[in-house]
Amino acid sequence: MLKESRLKARAEGGVKELLEYLGEDVSRPGVVNTPRRFVKAMEELTRGLREPPPEVVFFPLEYEAEVGPVVIENIGAVSVCEHHLLPIILRISVAYVPGDGIPGLSKVIKLVKWAAARPIMQERFTEWIADLLMEKLRAKAVYVKVCGVHMCSFIRGAKDEHHSMTTEAKRGEINVRLRCKRPLSCR
Numbered sequence: 001m002l003k004e005s006r007l008k009a010r011a012e013g014g015v016k017e018l019l020e021y022l023g024e025d026v027s028r029p030g031v032v033n034t035p036r037r038f039v040k041a042m043e044e045l046t047r048g049l050r051e052p053p054p055e056v057v058f059f060p061l062e063y064e065a066e067v068g069p070v071v072i073e074n075i076g077a078v079s080v081c082e083h084h085l086l087p088i089i090l091r092i093s094v095a096y097v098p099g100d101g102i103p104g105l106s107k108v109i110k111l112v113k114w115a116a117a118r119p120i121m122q123e124r125f126t127e128w129i130a131d132l133l134m135e136k137l138r139a140k141a142v143y144v145k146v147c148g149v150h151m152c153s154f155i156r157g158a159k160d161e162h163h164s165m166t167t168e169a170k171r172g173e174i175n176v177r178l179r180c181k182r183p184l185s186c187r
């Protein structure tokens with residue numbers, strides 16, 4: 001615990017130094033607590049690095065049938081890009097063929113949000129989340145579609161607010177169409 005608070009103080013000190021480097025007056029009342037708030041905000045955006053994944057609960061089907069694909073579209077999630085630590089606003093659509101038990105809907109959504117809460121590269125994240133869902137949902141097949149708006153190309157670099165990036169990954173046999181709305185869409 002002591003080690004943790006020392007590391008936190010160092011992280012806050014680092015943010016203060018960054019602000020000084022940028023030319024900000026760090027004694028100004030408006031920014032005097034900004035390093036603490038910034039570290040706290042980053043903790044929230046990367047909680048998946050430290051918190052365990054939400055435990056998925058399974059329900060019996062209680063019916064003689066092979067369950068077809070389950071589709072959950074447009075789960076809202078937030079990541080930060082690992083190259084710039086700027087937010088990525090995500091919509092994630094998932095489809096899966098359940099195995100022995102039927103996963104609870106809320107837990108699937110929580111698992112996806114947890115998975116996103118870390119620094120990511122969207123291409124790798126999409127492959128990883130497909131494997132994660134196969135394992136945690138005990139699924140026979142999984143299909144994931146991720147649509148991201150990356151602040152690092154939205155507000156800096158290319159400075160283009162119109163584009164979005166879509167990636168997808170599949171495991172096993174699953175034939176459904178997945179749609180994924182662009183995050184931050186006005187309509």
Ligand SMILES: [Zn+2]
Binds near residue numbers: 082083153
């Ligand atoms: Zn980036």
